Amino acid sequence: MTDKTILEKIKAIVTPYVQRKEGLDDFNDQTDFLTDLKINSANLVDVILDVEDEFNIEIDNTSMEGMLTAGDAKRIILAKIEN
């Protein structure tokens, strides 16, 4: 799976929770789930569960701590699917 495919999948996963839709226009590694997309912090868990289902991986609470941007999510997914 390429970086670009992963990023596109992450974008599709977060979209239902985004409260600032214009934040999706230029979706890249730096896109911040909280400040750019205004995802409610309670919904971050939903994003993480959807990522687990989509990529068939388990994100432990330590990895979850650092999932604040699309790039963070991509790195965590890449590390898990390579194992």
Place this chain on the structure above:
Amino acid sequence: MIGNDIIDLEVTISRNWNTKRYLDKLFDPKEQITITDTSVPQNTLQLLWSLKEATYKAHQRRFNLPRKFNPTDFHCEITLEEGEIIHGIVKIDRQTYVTISKITSTYIHSIAKLEKDQNTTIKIFEGKKAVQNEIIAEFSLILEEPIINLNIQKNKNFIPILYRENLKLEHVFSSSHHGKYSAFVIALMNS
């Protein structure tokens, strides 16, 4: 040190709320029992979540911590229920914060304080309001300073800081927004 969190109860709770994998990412086993043992598990879940959020903000500001999504590091306990007012404590990194929450039929508002006797000003707004402007207006009264001289900027850890012109002030405050509600709390000097 203080923090606060507001939850609009009309905003739909996560569809995953009653699954073990959802609860395991947010709550420790004891907290999960607190949630499932009540007649209103959804409200209790949101109450405990608001305690963690309010405490996160107080703790983050106190130590100027980088952002982290670590809800299971915060351990909450309800200590006393007096009608719509709920008292609790939250522990994080060997620190203990006390919490006071108000639950109405439409919202939950929680504040977390390091010092139990800390005096505060709390405001809750319904409808679209720029909470930052409301905080500045309140500080304008407290500091007897024209609104135009005050502004709020976020630091590198996204913690809002009050400035008088270019001077950074040490005043402690916290804002929150959810659904149609906004809220803020300001720490006042104890007399």
